[in-house]
Amino acid sequence: MTEEFPEAGVGRLLRDLAPQVLGAVARLHGDFADAEDAVQEALIAAATQWPAQGVPSNPRGWLYHVALRRLTDHLRSEIARRRREDAAAGEVWAEWAFVPPPDVEVGVDGDDTLVLLFMCCHPALTTPSAIALTLRAVGGLTTAEIANAFLVPEATMAQRISRAKQSIRASGVAFAMPGSAERTERLGAVLHVLYLVFNEGYASSVGPELQRTDLSGEAIRLARALHALLPADGEVAGLLALMLLTDARRAARTGAGGELIPLDEQDRTLWDPGQIAEGIALVSEALSRGSVGPYQLQAAVAAVHDEAARAENTDWPQILALYGLLERMTDNPMVSLNRAIAAAMVHGPETGLALLETLDSDPRMRGHYRLDAVRGHLHERAGDPERALAHYRAAAERTASIPERDYLTVKAARLAAGRRGGE
Amino acid sequence: MKYMLMMHAPRGTGDYQVGSWSPEDFEAHIEFMHQLNRDLTGSGELAGAEGLAAPGEARVVRAGKNGAPVVTDGPFPEAKEFLAGYWIVDVDRTERAYDIAARASAAPGPGGEPLGIPIEVRQVMSAPPVDG
Numbered sequence: 331m332t333e334e335f336p337e338a339g340v341g342r343l344l345r346d347l348a349p350q351v352l353g354a355v356a357r358l359h360g361d362f363a364d365a366e367d368a369v370q371e372a373l374i375a376a377a378t379q380w381p382a383q384g385v386p387s388n389p390r391g392w393l394y395h396v397a398l399r400r401l402t403d404h405l406r407s408e409i410a411r412r413r414r415e416d417a418a419a420g421e422v423w424a425e426w427a428f429v430p431p432p433d434v435e436v437g438v439d440g441d442d443t444l445v446l447l448f449m450c451c452h453p454a455l456t457t458p459s460a461i462a463l464t465l466r467a468v469g470g471l472t473t474a475e476i477a478n479a480f481l482v483p484e485a486t487m488a489q490r491i492s493r494a495k496q497s498i499r500a501s502g503v504a505f506a507m508p509g510s511a512e513r514t515e516r517l518g519a520v521l522h523v524l525y526l527v528f529n530e531g532y533a534s535s536v537g538p539e540l541q542r543t544d545l546s547g548e549a550i551r552l553a554r555a556l557h558a559l560l561p562a563d564g565e566v567a568g569l570l571a572l573m574l575l576t577d578a579r580r581a582a583r584t585g586a587g588g589e590l591i592p593l594d595e596q597d598r599t600l601w602d603p604g605q606i607a608e609g610i611a612l613v614s615e616a617l618s619r620g621s622v623g624p625y626q627l628q629a630a631v632a633a634v635h636d637e638a639a640r641a642e643n644t645d646w647p648q649i650l651a652l653y654g655l656l657e658r659m660t661d662n663p664m665v666s667l668n669r670a671i672a673a674a675m676v677h678g679p680e681t682g683l684a685l686l687e688t689l690d691s692d693p694r695m696r697g698h699y700r701l702d703a704v705r706g707h708l709h710e711r712a713g714d715p716e717r718a719l720a721h722y723r724a725a726a727e728r729t730a731s732i733p734e735r736d737y738l739t740v741k742a743a744r745l746a747a748g749r750r751g752g753e
Numbered sequence: 754m755k756y757m758l759m760m761h762a763p764r765g766t767g768d769y770q771v772g773s774w775s776p777e778d779f780e781a782h783i784e785f786m787h788q789l790n791r792d793l794t795g796s797g798e799l800a801g802a803e804g805l806a807a808p809g810e811a812r813v814v815r816a817g818k819n820g821a822p823v824v825t826d827g828p829f830p831e832a833k834e835f836l837a838g839y840w841i842v843d844v845d846r847t848e849r850a851y852d853i854a855a856r857a858s859a860a861p862g863p864g865g866e867p868l869g870i871p872i873e874v875r876q877v878m879s880a881p882p883v884d885g
Contacts, residue, residue: 587784727807736783743776 340380343389344373345551348470351393353442356505359401362449363495365505366467368404372396373470388433395432402429440559443468445507447556450494451519454501459494460523461530466491469548479545480530520556521569521625524549528573532580546577557612567616568626574609575632578602590737594641606636627656631668646675663695671704679712699728703738710745719745755800755843755877756850758857760870762837778863785860793842793853804838811835834871841877850874 348369356365372393386392450464462480465471471479477487508516531545553570560566582596613629631652638644653669666689674682686705689695706721719742726738771779793799817823840857844850854874859867 587780587787589780589783727809730806732804736779739771739779740776743771743774743779746773747775 340377340385343385344376344393345470345548347390347393348373349443349446349468349555350438351390351397351436352467353439353446354394354436355397355401356446357439357442358398360505361499362505363499364401364404365397366495368397368400369393370466370472371400374472377472386432388435390436390438391430391434392432394434394436395430398429441507443555444559445505447520447552448508448513448516449498449503449505451516451523452498452501452503453516453519454497455494457523457526459490459497460519461527462487462490463494464523464552465527465548469552471548475544517560517563517566521565524553524556525569525572525625527552528576532576546573546580549573550577562619564616564619564621565623565625567612568623568629571609571612571616571629572625572632574605574612575629575636578605578609578636584733588733589740590733592737593635596641598639598641601636606633609633610636622655622659624656624660627652627659631656644675646672650676663689663692664700667695667700667704671708674708674711679708682708683712697728699725699734699738702728703734706738706741710741715745715749719749754845754847755841755879756847757875757877758840758842758850758854759873759875760837760839760857761834761873762870763834774863778861778865781861781865786857789853789857789860790840793840798842798844798849798853799840800843801841802839805836808835847876 351372352365352369355369356362359365359368375396376389376393380386380389446468447464450467451460455463462476465476465479466473473488473491474484476491477484480487507513528546528549531547531549550570550573553566553573557563557566557570578601579593579596581602582598582600583591585591609629610633613626613633616626617630631649634645634649634652650669650672653665653672656665657669667686670682670685670689673685683705686701686708689701695701702721702725706718706725709715709721710718722738722742722745726735726742729735729738771782774782790799790802793802813825815823815825840853842850842853844853851874854872858870858872860870862868
């Protein structure tokens with residue numbers, strides 16, 4: 331987060347207030363898309379005025395007032411257009427003639443934020459649209475900030491968000507909590523979107539920077555808010571724990587030149603003990619209640635890594651067991667890949683290589699650079715530099731991440747140099 | 754005015770043979786590129802920069818009958834070079850774009866020797882000039 335900037339305090343406040351105000355406006359107005367536009371305009375007005383003029387004594391009431399003013403302005407011009415055709419429009423207007431003063435107490439309903447998350451992660455939306463809309467409507471980020479985080483032009487991001495809202499409107503879904511049967515499924519979509527936002531910030535699938543801090547920070551903030559609303563949900567706690575336990579290693583994950591440092595070579599004194607303690611407490615609490623889910627298991631794996639003061643102290647048999655459980659629960663080839671790595675650490679590289687063979691027939695993994703990268707690593711450990719080199723080179727050719735390509739290229743170069751040195 | 758600086762790499766056994774460099778030479782090369790990008794960001798001249806994935810994954814697409822995509826595998830044997838990445842710089846004059854291109858071209862290779870990478874410099878078209 332950018333705490334060094336004086337306006338950062340205002341930015342944080344606006345982001346926290348955004349879903350509360352939007353929830354209240356959407357409940358009153360009924361149309362999510364209109365309400366979201368109006369609140370975004372109010373947020374932009376506040377971001378311009380508050381740093382210079384000071385934060386009003388009731389910031390939530392101020393935003394609510396300004397957003398409703400914007401809505402009525404739009405409605406007024408709409409009605410003026412329609413009046414020529416429809417004399418009854420005056421009755422509609424009567425309901426909107428009153429805008430509460432800026433110091434009005436706005437009723438905050440925690441469920442509003444949940445309803446917003448469910449709307450933004452609606453199954454009618456594509457994943458990139460759901461991510462963008464979640465960051466804007468629930469995260470309170472501006473379109474420019476979201477565009478910047480995903481390295482796309484602002485106009486493109488604005489269009490993506492606007493189309494997402496049109497899809498929601500076309501789906502006819504009301505601004506209300508989904509029924510309990512639908513809720514579980516929709517919550518899964520919400521967790522997935524938050525997980526992807528975190529990952530985008532942490533692993534940064536495109537571009538030269540390995541970590542985009544703001545997105546990871548946003549994902550953690552939203553997961554925290556969700557956990558506060560649903561404290562008894564084990565998977566929500568698991569996802570938050572997973573993010574914290576992963577983010578704790580941020581400072582150790584890149585070198586001075588921005589290069590990738592793998593887990594076993596990281597300076598573990600740079601890990602954040604506060605985040606680790608919080609993550610471990612969250613996942614232990616969730617697991618002790620007897621609920622087991624994929625996010626909790628991944629968090630448990632991260633916790634085992636984070637608990638090892640040195641790489642060689644890592645409890646690999648426990649990680650292998652956790653990946654075994656996870657593999658039975660999900661149909662994700664990346665889990666099988668990680669289980670093969672853990673098996674190699676426990677039983678030797680040959681066991682890991684044998685397990686990887688089952689992945690060759692999986693169309694989702696064929697030609698995936700991670701498969702080559704892991705094979706390179708295991709062949710290297712097995713004392714077969716020729717094969718290791720070929721796999722590292724293939725992996726470097728296939729990855730779309732510059733830091734990962736550089737890391738794999740250096741790995742290959744080290745092996746090639748060692749071979750030439752005639753060891 | 755904006756210029757696109759396109760870095761071409763010789764086609765050979767993959768990505769300009771960096772796999773055969775010593776790790777130190779490769780790391781020096783990467784640090785050189787990072788420093789160039791930091792400097793261009795610092796001077797406010799960097800409008801965009803991207804590296805492209807290796808050409809082995811490239812495909813050529815043409816519209817087939819009824820507009821459906823017809824995808825042909827790369828790599829393309831007739832090409833001696835491939836586009837490895839580009840910068841878009843926003844500079845006051847053409848000479849400055851040439852200076853930046855020359856600096857990028859001199860990125861170190863094996864033994865720290867300048868590679869002399871060919872950099873194609875093309876002006877990016879802009880909106881029509883304002884009258885008056």
